[in-house]
Amino acid sequence: MLKLGVPSKGRLMEQTFEWFGARGLTLARTGSDREYAGAVMGCEGVELVLLSAGEIPRELAAGRIHLGVTGSDLVRDRLADWPDQVAELAALGFGHADLILAVPACWVDVETLDDLDAAAAAFRRAHGFRLRIATKYHRLVREFLQDQGVADYQLVDSQGATEGTVKNLTAEAIADITSSGETLRANHLRILTGGLIHESQAMLFAARGADWTNGASEVLDHLLPVLGLTRPQGL
Amino acid sequence: MSPDKAEARATGQRLLAAFREAGAAEVEADILQPAEVLLDLYGEDIRARAFVTQDPLRGEMMLRPDFTVPVVQMHMANGADPARYCYFGEVFRKQGHRGPRAPEYFQVGYEVFARDDAPAADAEVFALIAGLLAPLGLRAAIGDIGILMAAVGGLNTLPGRKAALLRHIWRPRRFHALLDRFGGKAPVPAARADLLARIAAGTADIDAPLIGLRSAAEIESRLAALAEDAAAPPIATAEVALLNALFDLAAPAPEALSRLQDLAREMPAIAPAVAGLARRLDAMATRGVDVAALAFEASHGRSTMEYYDGFVFSVRAADPALPPVASGGRYDALTRVLGRGGGRSIPAVGGVIRPGLVASLEASLEAQAC
Numbered sequence: 001m002l003k004l005g006v007p008s009k010g011r012l013m014e015q016t017f018e019w020f021g022a023r024g025l026t027l028a029r030t031g032s033d034r035e036y037a038g039a040v041m042g043c044e045g046v047e048l049v050l051l052s053a054g055e056i057p058r059e060l061a062a063g064r065i066h067l068g069v070t071g072s073d074l075v076r077d078r079l080a081d082w083p084d085q086v087a088e089l090a091a092l093g094f095g096h097a098d099l100i101l102a103v104p105a106c107w108v109d110v111e112t113l114d115d116l117d118a119a120a121a122a123f124r125r126a127h128g129f130r131l132r133i134a135t136k137y138h139r140l141v142r143e144f145l146q147d148q149g150v151a152d153y154q155l156v157d158s159q160g161a162t163e164g165t166v167k168n169l170t171a172e173a174i175a176d177i178t179s180s181g182e183t184l185r186a187n188h189l190r191i192l193t194g195g196l197i198h199e200s201q202a203m204l205f206a207a208r209g210a211d212w213t214n215g216a217s218e219v220l221d222h223l224l225p226v227l228g229l230t231r232p233q234g235l
Numbered sequence: 236m237s238p239d240k241a242e243a244r245a246t247g248q249r250l251l252a253a254f255r256e257a258g259a260a261e262v263e264a265d266i267l268q269p270a271e272v273l274l275d276l277y278g279e280d281i282r283a284r285a286f287v288t289q290d291p292l293r294g295e296m297m298l299r300p301d302f303t304v305p306v307v308q309m310h311m312a313n314g315a316d317p318a319r320y321c322y323f324g325e326v327f328r329k330q331g332h333r334g335p336r337a338p339e340y341f342q343v344g345y346e347v348f349a350r351d352d353a354p355a356a357d358a359e360v361f362a363l364i365a366g367l368l369a370p371l372g373l374r375a376a377i378g379d380i381g382i383l384m385a386a387v388g389g390l391n392t393l394p395g396r397k398a399a400l401l402r403h404i405w406r407p408r409r410f411h412a413l414l415d416r417f418g419g420k421a422p423v424p425a426a427r428a429d430l431l432a433r434i435a436a437g438t439a440d441i442d443a444p445l446i447g448l449r450s451a452a453e454i455e456s457r458l459a460a461l462a463e464d465a466a467a468p469p470i471a472t473a474e475v476a477l478l479n480a481l482f483d484l485a486a487p488a489p490e491a492l493s494r495l496q497d498l499a500r501e502m503p504a505i506a507p508a509v510a511g512l513a514r515r516l517d518a519m520a521t522r523g524v525d526v527a528a529l530a531f532e533a534s535h536g537r538s539t540m541e542y543y544d545g546f547v548f549s550v551r552a553a554d555p556a557l558p559p560v561a562s563g564g565r566y567d568a569l570t571r572v573l574g575r576g577g578g579r580s581i582p583a584v585g586g587v588i589r590p591g592l593v594a595s596l597e598a599s600l601e602a603q604a605c
Contacts, residue, residue, distance in 0.1 A: 081333045105443035108433075109457040111426040117409075119449070119457060121402055126453055130278065142279050149409025151402060154279055166447040188444050193426040 001047050002219035003210075005059055005068035008036050008050035012202060015094040016069045023227050043226055045219035054078075056205075061085045063210035066220070073099055073177065073200035077140045086205040087232040089224075095202035097177040099137055101144075101195035104166055104173075105188045112193050113148045116173070120152040123172065134158035134171035137197070141175040144197045163187040206235055243341050246597070247323045247590035250343045250367060254321035257363055259345055262320045264305035266327075270295035273304060276542065276572065286327050286338075298327035302344055303542075303566070303585065304573065310348055311574040316581050317349035323590075336558065337591075344563075346585030348570075354511060356584050357546040357565060358518035364561050364586050365524060365550060371596050373550045373560055377488065378535025380404065380564070381545040382495065382508040386481050389504020392417065392470045395460055407537050414478065419469030431465045434458055477502055484533040488516055491531035515546060542569045546584060552596060560596070561588040 006027065007013045017027045025042040029050065038048035049065055056070035057078040069092065079085050103110050110119050120131040131153045135141050138155055145153065156171050163183050165171035175197060178184055184191065204227075210216070212235075224231060255261055267290070273281050286298040299305065302322050310318060323343040330336045345363060347356045365375055387400045396417045403410040415421035423431070433439040439458055445451055481498055484491055492513055499506040520526045536547030545565030552560055563586020571580035 080331055084333055104445075104447050104449070106441045106445050106451075107449065107454060108439050108441055109430070109454050109461060111430050112424060114424070114427070115430075118399065121399070122453065122457060123449060127448065130275070139283075142283055146280065146283075149403060149406045149412070151278060151406065154274065155282070169448055172447050172449055188446050190443075193424075 001045055001214070002067065002216045002223070003047050003049050003065040004040065005049045005051045005056050005065035005070075006038075007053040007056070007069060012053055012069075012095055013050075016092070016202065019092050019094070020227075025223075025226060043219070043223050045215060046223065057082075057086075060205055060207040061209065063207050066207055066210045066212070066216050068205050068207070069202060070205065071095055071097070071200050072203050073097070073137065073140065073198050075203070075205060076198060077137045080139075085209060086207055087235050089204040089206050089229050089232060090227065092202040092204060095200070097179050097200045099140060099175065099177055099197040099200060100191045101133070101141075101173065101175050101197060102163075102178075102184050102189040102191050105185075105190040107190075110192070113145075113150055113195065116192060117148075117150040117152070120150065124152045130154040131173065132156045132171040133173045133175055134162050134165040135175035136160075136162070137175060137177075140197055148194075163189060204229075206232065208235060240591075242594045242598075243591035246594040247341045247343045250588055250590055250593070251321055251323040253367055254343070254345045254363070257319070257345070259319040259321035262306060262309060262322050264299060264302050264309070264322060264324070266299055266325070267296045268299045268305060269293065270297045272308075272573070273297055273300065276304065276569075283331055284328050286329055300328055301326055302342060302587070303346070303569070306344075306346055306585075307566075307570055307573050307583065310581075310583075311570060311579065314348065317347070319348075320346045335556070341590045342587045343590050344585060344587035346583060348581050348583045350582060353545070353565070353582055353584070354514035354518045356582070357515045358522050358524070360563060360584050360586050361546075361548055362519060362522035362524050364563070364588060367588070368550055368561060368593070371552070371560070371593070371600065373552055373596075374530065375548060375550045376530040376532050376535055377546065377548045378532050379508060379512055379546055380536055380543050382505050382512065383482065383533065383537075384544065385505045385508045386478055386502055389502055390470055390474055390478070393464060393467050395464060396467075396470070405537055405539070407534065414470075414475060417470045418472065418475040420475070431461065434462050434465075481505070482534050484531070486531060488526050488529040488531040491533075492516060511545075536564060542566045544568045548586065552592070557592065558589065560592045561586055563587060 006016045020027050025040065027038060027040055027048055029038050031037045036050040038050050040046040040048050051059060053070045054074060056068040057075045059065045060068045061079050075082050075086060110116055123131040133153055134156050136157065136159050141155060158165055162174050162176040164187060165174060167187065270287055281300060285300040288296050290296050306320055306322060321344065325339050326342050327339045330338055345360060347360055349356045383404055384401060387397055390397055399413055400410060403413060441451060441454060477498065484494060486494065495509045499509045516526050536543050543564035543566055545567060547564035549559040550561040565584040567582045570583050574580055
């Protein structure tokens with residue numbers, strides 16, 4: 001049996017069902033509206049597992065599901081050395097969102113990451129603590145800023161309404177997901193030049209560490225041509 | 236393959252006894268350390284590397300990522316100098332990548348707090364640690380962050396540029412990108428050029444609601460700094476070339492010293508630090524270190540945690556995948572940062588050995604001998 005994990009609700013679930021449906025594989029929820037159970041028609045041996053999109057990276061890493069659909073941002077943020085743990089099978093072409101760095105629009109002296117770094121140094125001297133960047137994407141943001149050589153900042157956790165943290169004086173800048181940028185503008189924030197951390201979209205991932213014996217690998221052999229995909233290296 | 240914890244502990248106790256015999260007082264440090272001090276000192280990088288946990292009463296805590304900070308705090312709170320301390324115990328480092336590196340391991344360390352004769356204290360720490368590891372036939376390398384800082388400080392350019400370079404000595408890629416920019420070798424990025432054009436035209440006014448803690452005065456002061464920087468001439472090509480020659484220097488210690496003395500004729504700012512290196516090498520030779528076999532790497536220690544500001548060293552096994560068996564250096568500025576309030580500071584130098592690695596290297600030497 002091959003376990004396929006997909007988002008359990010909302011637009012992401014619908015678009016996932018449509019993507020598989022367009023390739024002849026019908027995914028459907030079964031039972032009542034409220035029951036998280038599902039079925040797959042069109043390929044023998046695939047079991048549907050409905051999960052929160054945020055938990056799919058963890059389930060893939062643990063090998064409790066063989067395949068999973070979730071955002072590329074979540075996989076990169078939640079999993080250390082993600083390419084060793086999961087393989088990207090396909091970009092699904094929906095769920096687009098950009099993880100970006102934004103600063104107050106009034107910071108006319110800060111256009112680039114260079115400027116952010118210099119402003120952070122001056123901020124620390126003036127205020128006695130490191131410039132705070134509010135985000136829920138800790139790994140992605142930290143690795144990006146480390147790679148870009150930005151120092152003298154600190155990350156503060158923000159699980160929602162992140163655009164409001166600057167006005168509320170709990171952060172000086174933010175790193176968050178945006179699709180149109182409207183919420184940023186409404187909150188007087190501006191995206192930095194070079195501040196695109198990750199262009200996210202929904203992807204189909206395979207778990208490298210799952211148990212591929214007991215038929216799962218054979219099911220994948222049947223499934224991949226149906227989806228128009230090839231087996232990635234090392235899986 | 237890796238020896239069990241008991242063997243690592245026994246090796247650590249043996250090394251600790253040697254440190255005590257050298258005159259150090261044994262000290263303990265709490266495993267749970269307040270996160271604030273460490274975060275303020277190391278920045279976000281430490282959050283990626285240390286285990287952070289929450290105490291309902293004391294707030295964010297970290298499993299100690301090293302002993303240096305608690306030992307310095309303890310000394311600054313109630314120690315009299317000169318002082319020698321040693322310690323032994325586990326440290327905890329989150330590994331961001333999958334692989335063989337352990338998230339917890341033993342460290343055994345030796346620290347010297349002394350106001351006079353820094354070269355002698357440097358030599359004492361290095362000779363003691365290198366001597367204990369001598370039977371393992373490892374490779375030692377030394378460097379001196381103080382020489383690099385002096386060279387940057389001596390550049391003939393704006394103080395703001397020198398401060399920016401000094402901040403990034405520990406981020407080599409960023410440092411050299413900045414140097415290329417200040418030296419006029421790298422073009423001004425388009426976004427910066429646009430901004431400079433607006434400043435020059437007087438149209439870089441704050442045109443959005445002021446939100447957040449950063450004030451209009453702070454924004455305007457940085458606009459002024461940008462204009463000053465744009466108006467200043469680039470750092471002379473010859474100065475950049477000298478700086479690059481210095482940072483690239485890697486040679487056996489005696490040869491490196493004579494090349495540094497040559498460089499100091501053209502970069503007088505490094506002369507005192509180079510003279511300090513000469514005295515340190517003499518002090519090492521007096522303590523029986525084979526200085527001629529020592530590798531000097533000017534950029535040594537630039538990718539480690541940023542508190543060393545003078546002598547740095549490491550001792551490594553042949554396998555490049557292994558972490559250093561021992562490492563250490565001088566951290567005069569750290570005592571000033573952690574001794575704040577009183578504005579007190581004291582020169583300090585120290586080093587740590589990983590007894591777990593020592594035990595496994597000893598085991599493989601014994602296996603070869605059989």
